[in-house]
Amino acid sequence: MKKLFAPIAVAIMILGTGVSAKELSLAYFMGPKHPMNAGLFMPFAEKLAEVSGGQLTIQQFPGGALNSVPPKQYSILLDGVADIVFTLPGYTSDLFPKTNVISYPSICSSAAECTDALQNAADILEKEYNAKVLALWSNSAPVLLTRDKPVRSLADVQGMKIRVTSKHNVPFVEALGASAVAQPVSVVNQNLANGVIDAIAIDAAGIRSFKLQEPANYLTTWFPGSGSAFVLLLSKDVYDSMSEEERGWIDAASDAELSQAAGAAFDVSSAGGLKLAAESGVEIIDLTDEARAEFEAIVAEVFESLQSSEVGDMTVGEVISVMRGE
Numbered sequence: 001m002k003k004l005f006a007p008i009a010v011a012i013m014i015l016g017t018g019v020s021a022k023e024l025s026l027a028y029f030m031g032p033k034h035p036m037n038a039g040l041f042m043p044f045a046e047k048l049a050e051v052s053g054g055q056l057t058i059q060q061f062p063g064g065a066l067n068s069v070p071p072k073q074y075s076i077l078l079d080g081v082a083d084i085v086f087t088l089p090g091y092t093s094d095l096f097p098k099t100n101v102i103s104y105p106s107i108c109s110s111a112a113e114c115t116d117a118l119q120n121a122a123d124i125l126e127k128e129y130n131a132k133v134l135a136l137w138s139n140s141a142p143v144l145l146t147r148d149k150p151v152r153s154l155a156d157v158q159g160m161k162i163r164v165t166s167k168h169n170v171p172f173v174e175a176l177g178a179s180a181v182a183q184p185v186s187v188v189n190q191n192l193a194n195g196v197i198d199a200i201a202i203d204a205a206g207i208r209s210f211k212l213q214e215p216a217n218y219l220t221t222w223f224p225g226s227g228s229a230f231v232l233l234l235s236k237d238v239y240d241s242m243s244e245e246e247r248g249w250i251d252a253a254s255d256a257e258l259s260q261a262a263g264a265a266f267d268v269s270s271a272g273g274l275k276l277a278a279e280s281g282v283e284i285i286d287l288t289d290e291a292r293a294e295f296e297a298i299v300a301e302v303f304e305s306l307q308s309s310e311v312g313d314m315t316v317g318e319v320i321s322v323m324r325g326e
Contacts, residue, residue, distance in 0.1 A: 021054055021055055021056070021057050022055060022056050022057070022246070023057050023058070023059050024056065024057070024058050024059070024083040024084055024234075024238070025058075025059055025061055025066070025082045025083045025084065026041060026045075026058050026059065026060050026061065026082065026083070026084040026085070026086070027061045027065070027066040027067060027073070027076065027081070027082035027084070027085050027086070028041070028060075028061075028062055028073075028085070028086040029062075029063070029064040029067065029068065029069075029070045029073065029086075029186060030062065030063070030209060031062055031063050032060065032062040032063070034062075034209050035205065035208075035209065035265055035266070035268075035269040036086065036230075036262065036265070037060075037062070038265070039261065039262050039264075039265025039266070039269075040135060040137075040232065040258065040261065040262040040265065041058075041060065041086070041232075043258065043261060044058070044134065044135070044232070044253055044254065044258055045057070045058035045060075047252070047253040047258075048249060048250070048253040051249045051252045051253055052246070052249040055246075055249075056246060056249050056250070058084070061082065066081055066082050067081065067082075069184075070087070070088070070091055070184040070185070070186055071091035071092060071184055073085045073086065073087035073091070074087050074092055074095070074131075074233070077131060077233055077235055078130065078131075078235075080235065080237070082235075083234065083235050083238050084134065084232065084233065084234050084235070085232075085233055086230070086231070086232050086233075087230075087231060087233065088165065088166075088184075088228060088229065088230055088231075089128075089166075089229045089230075089231060090103065090165040090166030090167075090168070090182075090228050090229065091165075091166075091184060093166045093167045093168060093182075095128065096125075096128045096129070096229075097128075097168075097311035097312055098121070098124060098125055098128055098311050098312055098314065098319050099118070099125045099128055099136075099229045099231075100166050100168045100229060101168065101311060101316055101319045101320060101323065102114055102117060102118055102138055102226055102227055102228070102229050102323065103165065103166050103168045103169055103225055103226055103227065103228055103229070104168065104172075104225075104226060104303065104306070104316070104320065105172060105224045105225055105226060105299050105303060106226070106299075106300075106303060107226040107227075107320060107323055107324065108138070108141070108226045108227060108323075109140065109141045109226070110140055110141075110267055111137070111138055111139050111140045111203070111205075111227060111263040111264070111265075111266035111267045111270065112260070112263045112264055112267055113227075114137075114138030114139070114140070114141075114226055114227030114263065115136075115137040115138045115227075115259055115260055115262070115263030116260070116263075117138070117226075117227075117323040117324065117325075118136050118137065118138055118229060118259070118323070119136070119256055119259060119260070120322060120323050120324070120325045121319065121322040121323045122136060122256075124314070124319070124322060128312070129231070129233060130236055131233040131234060131235060131236050131239075132233065132234040132235075132236060132239040132250070133231060133232075133233060134231075134232040134233065134234050134250070134253075134254040134258070135230075135231065135232040135254060135258045135259045135262055136229065136230075136231050136259050137229075137230050137259040137260070137262040137263045137266070138226075138227030138228060138229055138230065138263060138266070139203035139205055139206075139227050139228055139230070139263075139266045139270070140203045140204065140205065140227055140266060140267060140270045141203070141222075141223075141225055141226050141227060142201040142202055142203055142223045142225045142228075143201075143202065143203070143204050143219055143220060143221050143222070143223060143274075144162070144199050144200070144201055144219070144220040144223040145192070145199060145200045145202065145207075145212055145216040145218070145219050145277075145282075146160075146192075146198060146199045146200075146216065146217065146218045146219075146220075147192050147193070147195070147198070147215055147216055147217055147218075148195075148198070148217070149198065149218070150217075150218040150220070150283060150285055151199070151218065151220040151285065152220070152285055152287065152288075152291060153287075153291045153294065154176060154177075154291065154294040154295055154298070157176050157177060157178050157199075158176065158177030158178060159177065159178065159179075160178040160179070160198040160199050161178070161179045161181055161196075161197045161198045161199070162178045162179065162180055162181065162197065162198065162199045162200070162201055163181050163182075163183045163188050163191065163192075163197045163199065163200045163201060163202070164180045164181065164182055164183075164201050165182065165185075165201075165202070165228045166182060166228065167182055169182075169201065169225060170182070171302050171306065172224050172225070172299055172302050172303075173201070173224075175298050175299070175301070175302045176224070176295065176298060176299075178199075181197055183197070185202065185206055185209075185210055186210070188200050188202070188210065188212070189210050189211055189212055189214065189215055190215075192212070192215040192216065193214070193215035200212065200216070201223050201225065203227070203228065203266065203270055203273075204219075204269075204270040204271075204273035204274045204277070205266050205269035205270045205272075205273050206273065207273035207274070207276055207277050208269065208272060208273050208276050209269075209273075212277075213276055213277045213280040213282055214280075216277070216282050217281075217282060217283065218282065218283045218285060219274075219277050219282050219283070219284050219285065220285045220286075220287065221274070221284060221285065221286050221287070222286075222287055222292060223295075224295055224296070224299045230262070232254075234250065307320075
């Protein structure tokens with residue numbers, strides 16, 4: 001009931017005081033029923049309206065209304081098409097090399113753990129963005145969805161074309177004997193159904209959001225990798241043009257708790273995705289300890305070889321240490 005009457009209360013307050021509200025546009029490419037709307041977009045909008053007394057509000061543009069090409073989300077922010085955008089740094093990996101280190105294996109497993117890792121490194125990661133970072137969070141480590149062939153061992157993966165989120169996943173997948181294809185999540189359902197790809201490496205939360213239980217027949221519950229990063233960004237020009245009071249409202253509505261709540265929401269959604277897949281008849285496969293050890297031995301070699309690789313003014317190993325809180 002409180003949520004139902006909150007917008008009405010804000011409207012009355014604005015009308016009663018004669019204050020003209022400033023409305024910010026928020027663009028995202030998923031539908032309004034996506035878990036991130038309830039888990040982050042709406043909580044941010046409600047908190048901003050509350051702390052500003054209704055003087056700063058959010059208007060959503062879901063479903064690609066302002067941009068139907070997910071990798072261009074950051075561009076439309078820089079071009080002033082939207083005031084706020086949701087995007088995946090993995091779509092433009094070269095721009096955000098430090099942020100995308102979170103996807104390397106062995107850093108974290110749950111969305112909450114991966115979000116904490118990103119928050120540990122927030123001071124260095126936020127410098128990669130020409131924007132005000134409102135939230136920085138992660139989903140969970142990936143599962144592997146396939147249509148034609150179940151994956152129970154390393155041999156089953158070899159020769160497959162596997163969709164990954166970021167090019168940072170590529171060396172690990174290729175070391176396993178597969179081909180890695182970076183694709184936005186909006187096309188993976190159709191591509192798996194049509195055989196353009198053989199498998200999708202994705203957090204289980206994406207199953208419900210993109211109906212991946214429909215083209216998939218098999219789901220392997222573990223695949224090398226950690227989480228994928230997500231960001232909610234406010235235009236730097238918009239933020240800089242605000243009064244000190246307005247910037248204070250933005251900062252109050254986008255504290256670390258907002259990111260942590262988004263990570264927690266992804267963990268809930270991941271569990272729901274696995275449940276939906278099982279209920280839809282997708283065969284759920286848990287690797288044996290022996291099979292998983294085969295994967296991990298190869299991944300460990302690649303992981304070690306990448307430690308000294310440069311990501312901006314740091315190495316991969318240095319960024320990982322910060323993420324781990326070392």
